[in-house]
Amino acid sequence: MSKRVTIDPITRIEGHLRIDVEVDQGQVQKAWASSTMWRGIERILLGRDPREAWLFTQRFCGVCTTVHALASVRAVEDALDLEIPINAQYIRNLIQIAHALHDHVVHFYQLSALDWVDVTQVLKADPVKASAIAESLSDWPENSAKQMAAVKARVAGLVGSGQLGPFAHGYWGHPAMKLPPEINLLAVSHYLQALEYQRYSNQVVAMLGGKTPHIQNLAVGGVANAINLESEAALNVDRLYQMKSLLDKIVSFVQNVYVPDVCAIAGLYPEWFSYGAGVTNYLSVPDLPLDGKSTSFELPGGFISNGDLSSLKPITGQKDATWRKAVSEDSAHAWYKGSGGLHPWKGETEPDPTEWDEDKKYSWVKAPRWEGKPAQVGPLANVLVGYASGNPLMVKWTDAALDKISAIAHVKATPAMLHSTLGRHGARAIRAAVLSDLAIKQWQLLTDNIVKGDTTIFNKPEFPKGTVEGVGFHEAPRGTLSHWVVVEDGIIKNYQAVVPTTWNASPRDSDGTPGPYEASLLRNPIADAEHPLEVLRTIHSFDPCMACAVHMFDPKGNNVARVKVL
Amino acid sequence: MARCAIYGIGNILMGDDGVGPAVVRYLEDHVRLPDDVVLEDLGTPSLDLPSYLAGHDAVIFVDAVASDAAPGSIRLYTREEIAATPTGIRISPHEPTINDALILLDFAGTGPRDVVLVGVVPETMDGGMALSAPVAAAVGRAAGMVMEMLADQAA
Numbered sequence: 001m002s003k004r005v006t007i008d009p010i011t012r013i014e015g016h017l018r019i020d021v022e023v024d025q026g027q028v029q030k031a032w033a034s035s036t037m038w039r040g041i042e043r044i045l046l047g048r049d050p051r052e053a054w055l056f057t058q059r060f061c062g063v064c065t066t067v068h069a070l071a072s073v074r075a076v077e078d079a080l081d082l083e084i085p086i087n088a089q090y091i092r093n094l095i096q097i098a099h100a101l102h103d104h105v106v107h108f109y110q111l112s113a114l115d116w117v118d119v120t121q122v123l124k125a126d127p128v129k130a131s132a133i134a135e136s137l138s139d140w141p142e143n144s145a146k147q148m149a150a151v152k153a154r155v156a157g158l159v160g161s162g163q164l165g166p167f168a169h170g171y172w173g174h175p176a177m178k179l180p181p182e183i184n185l186l187a188v189s190h191y192l193q194a195l196e197y198q199r200y201s202n203q204v205v206a207m208l209g210g211k212t213p214h215i216q217n218l219a220v221g222g223v224a225n226a227i228n229l230e231s232e233a234a235l236n237v238d239r240l241y242q243m244k245s246l247l248d249k250i251v252s253f254v255q256n257v258y259v260p261d262v263c264a265i266a267g268l269y270p271e272w273f274s275y276g277a278g279v280t281n282y283l284s285v286p287d288l289p290l291d292g293k294s295t296s297f298e299l300p301g302g303f304i305s306n307g308d309l310s311s312l313k314p315i316t317g318q319k320d321a322t323w324r325k326a327v328s329e330d331s332a333h334a335w336y337k338g339s340g341g342l343h344p345w346k347g348e349t350e351p352d353p354t355e356w357d358e359d360k361k362y363s364w365v366k367a368p369r370w371e372g373k374p375a376q377v378g379p380l381a382n383v384l385v386g387y388a389s390g391n392p393l394m395v396k397w398t399d400a401a402l403d404k405i406s407a408i409a410h411v412k413a414t415p416a417m418l419h420s421t422l423g424r425h426g427a428r429a430i431r432a433a434v435l436s437d438l439a440i441k442q443w444q445l446l447t448d449n450i451v452k453g454d455t456t457i458f459n460k461p462e463f464p465k466g467t468v469e470g471v472g473f474h475e476a477p478r479g480t481l482s483h484w485v486v487v488e489d490g491i492i493k494n495y496q497a498v499v500p501t502t503w504n505a506s507p508r509d510s511d512g513t514p515g516p517y518e519a520s521l522l523r524n525p526i527a528d529a530e531h532p533l534e535v536l537r538t539i540h541s542f543d544p545c546m547a548c549a550v551h552m553f554d555p556k557g558n559n560v561a562r563v564k565v566l
Numbered sequence: 567m568a569r570c571a572i573y574g575i576g577n578i579l580m581g582d583d584g585v586g587p588a589v590v591r592y593l594e595d596h597v598r599l600p601d602d603v604v605l606e607d608l609g610t611p612s613l614d615l616p617s618y619l620a621g622h623d624a625v626i627f628v629d630a631v632a633s634d635a636a637p638g639s640i641r642l643y644t645r646e647e648i649a650a651t652p653t654g655i656r657i658s659p660h661e662p663t664i665n666d667a668l669i670l671l672d673f674a675g676t677g678p679r680d681v682v683l684v685g686v687v688p689e690t691m692d693g694g695m696a697l698s699a700p701v702a703a704a705v706g707r708a709a710g711m712v713m714e715m716l717a718d719q720a721a
Contacts, residue, residue, distance in 0.1 A: 062577070106613055198617045202618075214607065
């Protein structure tokens, strides 16, 4: 007898992800992903000055502020064929790297780790053994038995108080939780340390962006960071070295804590390399431009079909002819008028809500398609495209992570295993390691260029009469983001943001083909329908970032996800 | 590390949800704060909120609040009232609330000692950048309450 399980945020205000799964014989047989809130936020931009659009777009999402700012200025620069100074590229690159490292670490420790780590098991852990295991994984200095014992005591205090604090709603003691007590202790210890390292990333963003979470330093045509080695108020050598010391700390945490933790946890749950593949077409765009015209990039982009790395079709830049044509959004199963796939420059956002109906319309998310096919985006796409391209850093860190996982799991981990729930976590850690190396490289490029005497930061944009179209893309922490703008006589005429979570949380399209979340849940095991931990594992592995539009303090707390089993 | 932080929470693109940021702008324009007071429009930080709270002795939030009271009404919420809001499973990084952030930092031992929330009741949360008339009229009063709270911290 099949059961229907719905995980749905109760709120009527915040737009979030609703997941419906049909479970039979202990496995998911069918799945639907929907967003419960209309995201027509782009309409705020119509009729505005394109030079200011980024100030509004960074409010689309409270978690991904900088990424929407960056994609927006790139879109307008693309429409104008405007080259920007190389200092501006390096400064933007450093901001995006610092933001991504913050985001990946937060996602893993604060949102996902507790799907795998059973906090209540910490009480059974031997701190001396936990310390020894940690020291075998990396030479991070904050893994002493004394530190582990202090964390264990902190957890014991929490459990003793009868309140589980941040862990109150974990699926503790769930049959799918399998880590040894010492690994649970190690993970909770790093969960606490991660809080401190997240702040360092924010400090880097604030140093360059002026403020965080909403940066102030972008401009269509470059950045607004005054560079003057003689001035206290400008970007100078002192500031550059302050930033470097923060970057060094973040790099060390990523490489010595985050990456080994993900490898250890993955190595102890090897069966999760066989669940959650879903859609294995992967889309990733090139990013970290190395010239003012954005024609060469630190990390490559491309499209991979059906999980076959040899099928890689590179995307060379925003001017790439295939890229500019291939993206469309289908609203056959989304609450918008029309159904056929429209190119984003022609995109419409006219709402047409009905009841939730799995055969008709059931989501506020449109279905983005690449040449008509669904595509998975995110760190896994980024890493697979980088690996298939032979990018040296991607190859180095992917091979290192697979070796580490192999040693712990006692099975040979291969790139093919990355098409999975755990593969997405592994890839996020691999990407963070690559970006951490590139943080230092970009810092050096910026410093060398400034010391050489180049202080240029801005090229003034000129808007022509008539209509121009532009696209700005960015390989954001959750994957390929693109902003599509149409400018007429210097005023915004159309604006569409195709965000990473739209690709992944896509509903079915006109052909009935499911999106990545929906496909990834098929055949996931479900040990206990009342406690669908396994569904959360797979969905969290994508790092969902839903409609992001509104927050309100609700004293009644009506924004708690509820699980309903029918 | 600063002693006190004043944080506006909310989305300026969603009507009255932007009241927290509007109060922050009002304070920036009208009040000279001591150097050790942090004043920031945090937007909708959710899962990122702990980064901004750790290390402060006191935090004053300004946010829209769900309430049956008339739009533009202002009410203070104590830490105990914030702590009484339910917590639960989180699917996306947008769901963690102020309470989740405080609980996490309490566990880490780095949470603020004093927390208060100045809540303004919204009229509309539909898309748009303008505040409704009753909420716009409440901005100055809410800012005044923030300053009173700040004076209490100093006392």
